Amino acid sequence: MGFIQKFVLPKEVDLTAALQAQTLATRNIVYNLYAAYILHEGEAFSAIKNDANETRTIKDKNMKELLDVFIAPYDKESIFRIITQLDWIALSVKHFVIEVDAYNNIHALDVYRDIFELLKEMASLLEDGFKQLSSKELPSIALIHDKYDLVVEYRARHIAQLLQQEDCKYIIIHTAILAQLKEIAKRMHVTANTLEDMAIKIM
Numbered sequence: 001m002g003f004i005q006k007f008v009l010p011k012e013v014d015l016t017a018a019l020q021a022q023t024l025a026t027r028n029i030v031y032n033l034y035a036a037y038i039l040h041e042g043e044a045f046s047a048i049k050n051d052a053n054e055t056r057t058i059k060d061k062n063m064k065e066l067l068d069v070f071i072a073p074y075d076k077e078s079i080f081r082i083i084t085q086l087d088w089i090a091l092s093v094k095h096f097v098i099e100v101d102a103y104n105n106i107h108a109l110d111v112y113r114d115i116f117e118l119l120k121e122m123a124s125l126l127e128d129g130f131k132q133l134s135s136k137e138l139p140s141i142a143l144i145h146d147k148y149d150l151v152v153e154y155r156a157r158h159i160a161q162l163l164q165q166e167d168c169k170y171i172i173i174h175t176a177i178l179a180q181l182k183e184i185a186k187r188m189h190v191t192a193n194t195l196e197d198m199a200i201k202i203m
Contacts, residue, residue: 015079016134018065022058023130026086029055029093030123030184034116037100037109048097055090059083078198085191089123092184099180103173114154115181122147122188129195141199144192151185 029051035044062083066076100109109116125144132140155178162171162178 015062015065015074018058018062019079019082020130020134022055022062022083022086023127025051025055025058026089027123027127029090030119030188033093033096033184034120036097038113038116045097048093052090052094055087059087059090074198075201078194078201081194082191082198085187085194089184089187089191092180092187096177096180096184100177103177109177112158112178112181115151115158115178115185118147118151118154119181119184119188122151122185122192126188126192126195129192133195133199141192141196144189148185148189151182155182 029048032044032047032051035041036048063080066079066083122144125140125147129141129144158178159175162174165171
């Protein structure tokens with residue numbers, strides 16, 4: 001049986017567990033973003049870099065396993081999309097940090113606490129959604145869509161307040177920061193759509 005299992009039977013890969021690991025790592029990087037810029041925890045900045053490396057490693061591993069597996073628990077095209085989209089969330093967080101670092105001495109991001117909190121909530125909902133999918137339950141994706149709508153609304157309000165300023169440099173920098181925060185939310189929103197697509201195909 002050992003010979004048959006090794007050389008004849010299709011390779012067994014627990015893609016569900018692999019995707020859960022990637023979802024957890026993605027949630028962690030969003031949580032550390034909040035810890036770094038809202039709670040001002042110094043170690044959170046290095047944690048984000050470690051998270052980014054971990055998420056990329058998991059993404060590469062999951063892609064390899066997807067290519068190697070013969071029978072997948074979900075539609076393989078949907079799995080491919082969710083692997084790449086989870087990676088995009090982590091990349092968007094990494095790009096946010098790069099952008100803020102480039103501007104130097106940008107510390108007044110507490111004013112955007114409302115958006116950072118929404119990002120945390122979206123990350124948790126995404127993780128919960130995948131757990132629900134694994135349990136053959138229909139994920140509560142609508143909540144993520146609602147949170148994304150709020151991110152767009154809060155960003156618009158912040159932009160309106162920025163335009164009351166007279167410092168053009170300040171306006172440009174913070175408009176870019178808000179755009180990057182929206183990008184993180186957008187990536188989670190897109191991932192949620194794929195999660196919903198996966199759920200519909202197995203229900």
